Every structure is written in structure tokens, then in C-alpha cells.
Amino acid sequence: xxxLDKLMHHDDVQAQFxxxxxxxxxxxxxxxxxVYLDNAATTQKPLAVIEAESDYYLNYNANVHRGVHALSLxxxxxxxxxxxxxxxxxxxxxxxxxxxxxxxxxxxxxxxxSYGRSRLQAGDEIVLSEMEHHSNIVPWQILCxxxxxxxxxxxxxxxxxxxxxxxxxxxxxxxxxxxxxxxSNSLGTINPVKAIVALAHEHGVPVxxxxxxxxxxxxxxxxxxxxxxxxxxxxxxxxxxxxxxLYGKAALLEAMPVYQGGGDMINSVSFGETTFNVLxxxxxxxxxxxxxxxxxxxxxxxxxSIEWDExxxxxxxxLAYATPLLASVSGLRIIGNARDKIGILSFVLEGMHAxxxxxxxxxxxxxxxxxxHCTMPLMQRFGVPATARASFALYNTRQEVDALVExxxxxxxxxxx
Amino acid sequence: MNDLRELYQETILDHYRQPRNAGRLVGxxxxxxGYNPLCGDKVKxxxxxxxxxxxxxxxxxxxxxxxxxxxxxxxxxxxxKSEAEALQLMESVHAxxxxxxxxxxxxxxxxxxxxEFPQRVKCxxxxxxxxxxxxxxxxxxxxxx
Ligand SMILES: Cc1ncc(COP(=O)(O)O)c(C=O)c1O
Numbered sequence: 001x002x003x004l005d006k007l008m009h010h011d012d013v014q015a016q017f018x019x020x021x022x023x024x025x026x027x028x029x030x031x032x033x034x035v036y037l038d039n040a041a042t043t044q045k046p047l048a049v050i051e052a053e054s055d056y057y058l059n060y061n062a063n064v065h066r067g068v069h070a071l072s073l074x075x076x077x078x079x080x081x082x083x084x085x086x087x088x089x090x091x092x093x094x095x096x097x098x099x100x101x102x103x104x105x106x107x108x109x110x111x112x113x114s115y116g117r118s119r120l121q122a123g124d125e126i127v128l129s130e131m132e133h134h135s136n137i138v139p140w141q142i143l144c145x146x147x148x149x150x151x152x153x154x155x156x157x158x159x160x161x162x163x164x165x166x167x168x169x170x171x172x173x174x175x176x177x178x179x180x181x182x183x184s185n186s187l188g189t190i191n192p193v194k195a196i197v198a199l200a201h202e203h204g205v206p207v208x209x210x211x212x213x214x215x216x217x218x219x220x221x222x223x224x225x226x227x228x229x230x231x232x233x234x235x236x237x238x239x240x241x242x243x244x245x246l247y248g249k250a251a252l253l254e255a256m257p258v259y260q261g262g263g264d265m266i267n268s269v270s271f272g273e274t275t276f277n278v279l280x281x282x283x284x285x286x287x288x289x290x291x292x293x294x295x296x297x298x299x300x301x302x303x304x305s306i307e308w309d310e311x312x313x314x315x316x317x318x319l320a321y322a323t324p325l326l327a328s329v330s331g332l333r334i335i336g337n338a339r340d341k342i343g344i345l346s347f348v349l350e351g352m353h354a355x356x357x358x359x360x361x362x363x364x365x366x367x368x369x370x371x372x373h374c375t376m377p378l379m380q381r382f383g384v385p386a387t388a389r390a391s392f393a394l395y396n397t398r399q400e401v402d403a404l405v406e407x408x409x410x411x412x413x414x415x416x417x
Numbered sequence: 418m419n420d421l422r423e424l425y426q427e428t429i430l431d432h433y434r435q436p437r438n439a440g441r442l443v444g445x446x447x448x449x450x451g452y453n454p455l456c457g458d459k460v461k462x463x464x465x466x467x468x469x470x471x472x473x474x475x476x477x478x479x480x481x482x483x484x485x486x487x488x489x490x491x492x493x494x495x496x497x498k499s500e501a502e503a504l505q506l507m508e509s510v511h512a513x514x515x516x517x518x519x520x521x522x523x524x525x526x527x528x529x530x531x532x533e534f535p536q537r538v539k540c541x542x543x544x545x546x547x548x549x550x551x552x553x554x555x556x557x558x559x560x561x562x
Binding site for chain 2: 351352353354355356359360363370371372379385386414415417
């Protein structure tokens with residue numbers, strides 16, 4: 001009866017179909033079926049993505065934007081088509097606003113070093129939040145060292161939500177940039193980015209939104225959000241590693257100095273003077289990750305075959321199912337109880353360190369992340385050195401949540417006095 | 418599961434729950450801090466060394482079961498030992514958990530289970546690296562990265 005009940009959930013039935021698109025999910029770990037719940041670190045890849053990459057290498061591998069020969073034209077076409085796919089995915093005005101980079105980290109560094117370095121000076125302020133990933137902290141710290149600017153930090157409340165009044169108070173005539181995450185990778189919190197942007201714009205301050213965790217979980221509309229920059233990584237969107245996107249409003253990108261110098265980003269080079277290429281090529285120096293970009297295109301197509309409503313509903317359903325089950329484990333405390341969150345569950349267990357939980361869960365085939373999740377200031381805020389984190393993707397099911405909870409009980413058993 | 422039992426054997430869990438020689442050591446003349454950024458294990462070690470002999474040792478810190486038990490066991494084993502003997506013990510623990518080496522003698526042998534869990538070797542060796550740093554009188558925190 002219990003099993004029947006579970007099969008009755010429409011979204012779980014759907015997820016069982018989606019699972020078959022992901023070859024690695026058939027793996028066994030330590031003799032147990034793999035229960036992959038480390039999706040916030042990186043998602044698994046559907047066969048369509050793997051095949052798109054290998055198709056490029058098998059059938060039309062060539063450099064882009066250079067050759068006059070057939071393969072090069074084909075590769076260039078495939079590469080540029082993905083730019084348009086990304087434009088539509090996030091509703092940018094033009095494909096010229098889509099810059100391919102290595103990932104979220106490089107996108108943020110690009111903005112810090114190009115936009116930030118050319119505009120900021122001593123006394124200026126950059127507003128970040130307490131829940132940022134190190135990759136949305138450290139590039140700004142480097143910029144501060146270079147320019148003498150200072151960081152101001154939006155605090156987080158006990159639920160794991162940004163304190164919006166405090167944010168409003170931080171904005172002043174010295175503020176030059178706001179950089180916040182759309183969704184917290186440690187807590188799952190969805191931040192009210194549209195309101196954050198609107199408030200910053202009242203002060204004439206541009207906003208960078210770190211979309212690394214949002215991109216696979218929420219429909220993203222950069223025009224509606226009105227953010228000035230948006231960054232994400234393909235590998236958290238069921239695509240390959242080593243590719244990411246920086247979206248920037250065209251006018252801002254036009255005005256920004258180049259980031260890296262090299263091939264492809266120039267118009268003409270002489271030892272006297274070099275003139276730079278137009279957007280988006282101005283920011284894409286050197287041979288890009290062509291196969292990776294093509295893989296990203298396949299990932300976007302794959303997601304395009306699924307309704308956002310369905311995806312979001314499944315994510316919410318898994319979270320709603322898992323949260324009370326985990327919370328009812330004695331001694332377990334969930335870190336991050338925002339009213340608006342995606343399927344990420346960070347927790348600590350009394351008398352057990354996260355690292356031990358991770359090892360014990362792994363022995364049951366359950367893959368989770370343990371540690372500080374590259375958010376050390378946030379861990380400090382909640383007074384924990386580390387958490388265990390389960391994070392969901394479209395192919396996860398209630399059955400897997402049950403496996404997680406069962407593995408947690410087993411782990412507790414090992415540590416029972 | 419057998420590997421797990423070996424890793425989390427009763428002695429380890431006992432030292433984790435009730436670490437020996439925990440807390441500050443008043444009158445320590447060598448200290449060092451160790452940090453494992455991967456999992457947030459932190460240990461501060463206090464040594465009282467006289468005439469090349471470790472007269473007393475205590476530690477403070479927060480860590481996983483392996484890191485804490487290893488630190489606790491270490492304090493028991495190095496008390497009364499010469500600096501050279503303590504470093505010798507460190508070498509044998511390292512060889513044992515990193516594979517290759519034979520079992521360390523005595524109660525330290527309970528750490529042998531770590532060998533099957535390469536991701537946990539740094540947890541087991543953190544306190545020992547910190548001890549070496551304290552003996553060398555290194556001021557800044559050591560990490561196992
Ligand atoms: C919120 C957030 N920002 C930035 C990053 C960095 O992404 P990447 O390592 O792909 O550059 C991550 C990845 O863990 C993340 O979760």
C-alpha cells in the first residue's frame with residue numbers, strides 16, 4: 001500500500017521517466033543503487049548532452065570564427081546557435097549580451113576586473129550578502145585590495161533569509177555595485193532579486209546576480225528582473241563542466257574595458273595599436289570550450305522539452321516531502337528554513353560531525369555534500385563548522401528521499417552510545 | 418559495511434565522545450593550531466616540553482570522529498615520550514593510514530581502518546601534523562590541504 005501511495009504522485013512517475021535519460025543514474029555504489037543528492041555541486045548529464053559533445057568531436061571538430069572550410073563553418077554555426085538558445089533561456093534582449101566563460105566564477109571575476117576595476121576607487125562600497133558563495137566574495141575582496149573600495153554585508157535572519165531593511169540601509173551615495181546570489185547553495189533560500197535590483201536602481205547602482213543555483217530550478221527572466229549582470233555555470237544545468245555564461249546589459253558591456261587579451265577578441269593588431277572586436281567577442285579571448293558550449297545547447301534543449309511548472313512543482317514536492325521526514329529525526333537540525341526555497345536541505349546532527357555523516361551515507365549509496373559548501377561566513381553565522389547537504393534535481397524521487405532518511409537513521413545507529 | 422565497522426570501531430567512538438586530555442594546558446611552552454579546510458576540523462595543541470621530553474599535552478578543537486579520536490589517542494601516546502619518539506610515532510601513523518606501512522603498535526592500531534577511506538586520511542593525520550608544527554614552534558596555523 002505504501003509503495004502504491006508513492007507511485008500515485010504524478011511528479012514522481014514523471015521523474016522516473018526523466019531518470020532514464022541520465023545513464024549514470026543506473027550506477028551502483030558499494031553494491032547499492034546510487035542515490036545522487038549532490039546536485040547543487042553538479043548535476044548529472046542526460047545522454048543528449050553527452051552525445052552532442054561527442055558528435056562535435058566525431059563529426060565536425062574545428063575551430064570557430066576562423067576558418068573558411070566547411071567544418072569550421074559548421075562548428076561556428078553550432079557554437080553561435082547556443083548563444084541564441086541562452087538568450088532565449090534567460091530572455092536577454094540580444095545574443096550579444098551572452099558571453100561564454102568558464103563558469104560562474106570566471107563570470108564574476110570578469111565583472112570585478114573589467115567593470116569594477118575601471119570604475120571603483122577608494123571609499124566606494126560594494127554590497128554583498130552573508131550567504132554568498134566564496135566565488136561571489138573573493139573576486140570583490142581582490143577588487144577592494146586593488147582599489148581601496150570596501151565591502152558591506154547584508155545580514156541573514158535565523159530562517160536564512162536576507163534582511164531587506166538592513167539591505168535598504170546599506171545603500172548610500174558610496175555604493176557602486178550590489179552582488180547577490182539568486183539562490184543560496186547552502187540554504188536553498190530564493191532571494192527576492194527583483195526587489196533587490198529595484199532598490200539598488202533607485203540609487204543608480206547596478207546589480208550582479210549569481211545564478212549558479214537558480215538556473216536549473218527557476219525560470220530566469222533577466223529583463224523582468226532588470227539585473228545588470230547574471231552569471232551561471234552549465235554544469236549545474238545538466239550541461240558540461242568548464243562552460244558558463246555572463247549575461248550583461250549591452251550598454252554596460254560596451255562601455256567596459258576588455259578582460260583578457262588574445263585571439264578572437266581583436267579587430268586588428270599591430271605593435272603600435274590594437275583595436276578590439278565588438279560584443280560578445282570582445283570578452284571571449286582565445287579558443288573557447290567549443291564542445292562544452294555545444295553541450296550546453298543540448299542541455300537547454302533538454303530542459304526546453306520539460307515545462308517549468310512541472311519542474312518547479314516536482315522540486316517543491318520533494319522538498320515538502322523530505323523536510324518533515326528529516327526534521328523528525330531526533331537531534332537533527334535543518335539549517336535554512338526560508339519561506340521561499342528550492343530543494344536544498346542542509347542539516348546538522350547532534351553528536352555527529354557532517355564528515356562522518358557523509359562517509360556513512362556514502363556506504364549506503366547516498367551521495368551528499370558535507371563541509372562548508374564554500375560559504376564559510378554563512379557557516380559562522382549559523383555557528384556550525386560544516387553541514388551535511390542534500391540537494392535535489394529533476395530525476396530525484398520520494399523513494400530516494402526515503403533512502404536518504406533511512407541512511408541517516410543507520411548512521412545514527414553506528415554512533416549510538 | 419565491514420570497512421565501516423573497522424573505521425568506526427568502539428575505541429574510536431569512545432575517544433570521540435570522551436576525548437582524553439581535552440582543554441587548555443596551563444604552562445604549555447609549545448602550541449600550534451591545525452585546520453582541515455575540507456571539513457572544518459580544527460585543533461589547537463598545547464605541549465609542555467622539558468629537556469626534549471613531552472611532559473604534558475592537551476588539545477582543544479572541533480572535528481569529525483576520526484580527527485577527534487586521533488587527537489585524543491595521540492595525546493595519550495606521546496605523553497612522556499621524547500620529541501624524537503613522538504615524531505617517530507607520527508611517521509608510523511602516517512604510513513599506516515596512508516597505506517603501505519604496517520600497523521602502528523599499541524592502541525594507535527585502531528586508526529588502521531582509515532586506510533580504506535582515502536578521503537579521511539587528512540582527518541586522521543591533522544593532530545599529528547599539528548604536533549609536529551608545535552614541536553617546530555611554527556606560529557601560524559597548519560593545514561592539511
Ligand atoms: C551560488 C554559487 N555561486 C557560484 C558557484 C561557483 O560556480 P562554478 O564553480 O561553476 O564557477 C557555485 C557553485 O558551487 C554556487 O553554488
